[in-house]
Amino acid sequence: MTSPRKRTPVSTEGHMGRADDHPGRCDREYRRRRDALAARADNHAVGAPYPGVEYTEDEHRTWRTVHDALLPNHRAHACRPVLDTLADTEIPADGVPQHADITPGLTARTGFALTLAGGVVPNERFLGSMEHGYFHAVQFVRHPAVPLYTPEPDVLHDVFGHGIHLSSPRIAELYRMFGRAANRVRTDEALDILSRVYWYTLEFGLVSESGAPKAFGAALLSSYGEIGAHDGREVRELDACATAGTQYRISSYQPVLFAARSFSHLEDTIGTFCTEFDDDTGRRLGLPALRRNRD
Ligand SMILES: [Fe+2]
Structure with missing residues (x-):
């Protein structure tokens, strides 16, 4: 087992590439739009209703570009449970759907609903809400200059990754397992540990089929550059x-x-x-103390 030598990040969300040189960092108009949509999540109560977004034609175009690029990649690189779910799921092709368009399908299949996030969500809330069938999702769209890459989760990640997952009863149950575990513990240290397991399974996990690793994690499913690009990385069982x-x-x-x-x-x-x-898992595994108590 590998032991961490540094503190892990708080969030279970965030991914996919190098953020420092992303065009969205310098585009003030994009930042304003992104931040305004993110700010809608301030004081949002989990499960409470929230308004939709009037998406621009640029945002719809970005959606179409990603949609058209990702679906063939899914067929080539995704694992069988994901492909079976996709075969039975319709993802809009023509533009960005509203959360309110996505949630009814999820609820009918697995009991899950989207709830509003503005970006990074603390582990306690993000993971804990899953026990009760709520998944935190954002409304903003990645920068149009690099549609096939995003330095942070956006609505495309949440739909093409978690939305597919949460359309499958077997996969959705894995989210609930993380939620129940998160709500059982009292320390941030324990939540950090849980977030790492979440990260390497539901976000970046692979499933081997006939000896070949196939994409399972939501971050892989929603990233054109990563879904089939695990050849150059270390893959451990x-x-x-x-x-x-x-x-x-x-x-x-x-x-x-x-x-x-x-x-x-x-x-x-x-x-x-x-x-x-439980809160003693870190000690049993020999992981160093990272966080103070939550209370
Ligand atoms: Fe994610």
Whole structure:
């Protein structure tokens, strides 16, 4: 098992590439739009209703570009449970859907609903809401100059990644397992550990099929550059203790990924870890203390 030597980031959200040189950082008009949509989440109560967005033609065009690029990549690189879900799910092709357009389908299939996020959501709220069938999703769209890459989760990530996941009863149950585990613990240290396992499974997990790692994680499914690009990275067999002790990178490619032997292996690994998870897990695994108590 690898032990972390530094404190892990707070958030379970954020990903995909190098943020420092992203055009969205310098585009003031884009920043204003992005920040205004993010600010709508201030004081949002989980599960409370919220208004839709009048998306611009540029934003709809970005959606179409990503939609047309990602779907063939899914067919080539995604694991079978994801492909089976996709075959039975309709993702709008013509433009950015409203959360209110997405939630009814999720609720009918798995009982999940989207709830509004403005970007980074603290682990306690983000993970804990999953027990009750709420997934935090943003409304803003990535910068149009680089449509196939985003330095942070956007509505495309949330729909093409988590939306697909949460259309599958078996995958949605994995989210609930993380939620129940998060709500059982009282320390930020424990939540950090849980967020690492979440990160390397539901965000960046792989599932092997006929010996080849296939994309499962939401961050992989929603990233044109990452979905099939694990050849150059270290891929280890999934082990929950190893993921719990491996620090992750929020704004750059992950140098290490974990592949389950099968989808059942992924379910068993997450199920066992989350069921046994408590505030003493870090000590049992030999992980260093990272955080003070939440209270
Ligand atoms: Fe995500």
